[in-house]
């Protein structure tokens with residue numbers, strides 16, 4: 534039997550690997566934020582360490598991991614830019630909690646806390662974001678002068694993003710923002726903030742295509758999911774919403790030139806004690822915007838104020854709305870298998886534009902009650918059809 538021989542080139546490779554970088558755990562592909570100086574004490578500013586680890590991971594020639602071990606890491610606003618990335622696959626594995634500064638001015642004036650821009654192939658796995666927004670909400674509540682606040686996690690102009698098992702707590706403003714992106718998968722997201730926290734939308738999507746939101750639980754003070762201009766091919770499945778303002782397409786149509794919303798599916802969702810179930814909301818202003826090809830399917834409604842609503846007469850201060858109705862054309866919206874309880878008498882409200890009436894609204898298998906009796910429906914400028922049992926009686 535021949536003696537086992539280790540080729541010397543193999544030994545050299547091992548030595549290179551061991552001494553390549555103190556931050557690398559395996560073959561230079563994992564970058565631990567602690568080896569760049571991050572402190573898991575919740576008090577030391579770890580911003581620079583996170584940025585260094587990011588630059589190392591995204592500057593790697595091959596797939597790389599940025600690793601955040603358990604513990605609490607204080608971060609000021611962090612800008613993760615993809616400009617100088619070489620790797621087209623960066624995994625950010627978070628076993629710890631990222632904590633915003635207690636002084637809300639610091640990130641609140643910037644408007645974003647953790648911001649990714651022009652990145653491709655970035656995945657975030659696990660982790661908790663603690664936006665510590667309560668003091669800012671109180672400032673707003675008291676009507677004092679406060680900054681607008683920061684979105685906790687924002688992705689701009691990025692593609693092929695996967696976010697799995699992320700938890701976001703008490704954001705100052707929006708929890709998660711997806712803007713100008715292609716192919717984004719959010720799976721198992723948990724979002725939590727007080728039901729009366731202002732402008733704390735759960736997940737806001739705009740100017741993006743191919744966003745999928747699966748198996749998520751959102752309880753917050755504003756929309757659980759809000760859908761802005763230029764959203765297409767959005768898929769939301771298995772969503773638990775409440776407290777919050779429901780799932781909202783809009784507000785749209787503030788601008789006279791505005792990208793439309795197209796091909797949105799919300800499938801299998803529960804709404805518990807929310808202000809709205811599914812809403813489409815447009816400003817009563819001239820616009821070339823549109824909403825088309827939307828499916829709301831298999832929804833359970835539990836004590837919701839406006840389970841099904843289209844509001845095209847939105848103009849809160851009755852200013853800057855020149856009595857022309859909304860220019861946003863709404864068509865081909867399907868409501869299928871929606872049942873439960875309304876917290877108000879009018880469970881279905883289609884208040885469409887007088888200049889661009891809604892068309893192609895379909896209701897199929899809708900059953901909503903108010904105090905154990907059928908609720909009512911109200912329609913203005915709404916056209917479409919019903920099939921199967923529909924309660925309240927359709928006004929289409």
Ligand SMILES: *[C@@H]1O[C@H](CO)[C@@H](O)[C@H](O)[C@H]1NC(C)=O
Pocket residue numbers: 743765766767768796798
């Ligand atoms: C609509 O969007 C889904 C993804 O949400 C996509 O699979 C489907 O192809 C899109 N349909 C059209 C007609 O573009």
